[in-house]
Every structure is written in C-alpha cells, then in structure tokens.
Amino acid sequence: MSSDKNMGERFGAAVRRLREARGWSQEHLAGEAELNRSYMGEIERATAMPSLATAAKLAQALQVPLSHLIAHCEDPAAA
Secondary structure (H helix, E strand, O other): OOHHHHHHHHHHHHHHHHHHHOOOOOOHHHHOOOHHHHHHHHHHHHOOOOOOOHHHHHHHHHOHHHHHHHHHHHHHHHH
C-alpha cells in the first residue's frame, strides 16, 4: 500500500515539475487536459490516483509522451 502512495506522490511531483517548468497554474493545466482544477490539486498532492486515460490527457496537455511522464514518476532523478 505504501508503494502506491509513494507512486502517487512521485507522479504528482512529476506533474507539478513539468507544469511549473512551463509557468502554468494548476488551473491552466486542468483546462489544457480538460480536467477539473480541484482534481489537478488532488493529483499533485497524491490524494487522488489518476487513471491511465487521465495520465495520457496530462501528458498530451504537457506536450510530452506518456512514457516520459511515467519515467519521471518511476525515477525521481529523471526530472
């Protein structure tokens, strides 16, 4: 169970880093990915675990391949 939480934390941190590197607010990224802004906050805080379809929407909005987003999640040094 804790590995799921760690994965969620790493995923949220990866999304946040990529979002901030673009100078985007959570609201902006949520709009680009067609997601609710409050859900974006939950993803970044790891209180929600996105589905694969949602992860794909985020990757597309961030203009990175899904594999790139997942790689940032798997390897904290990748970012």
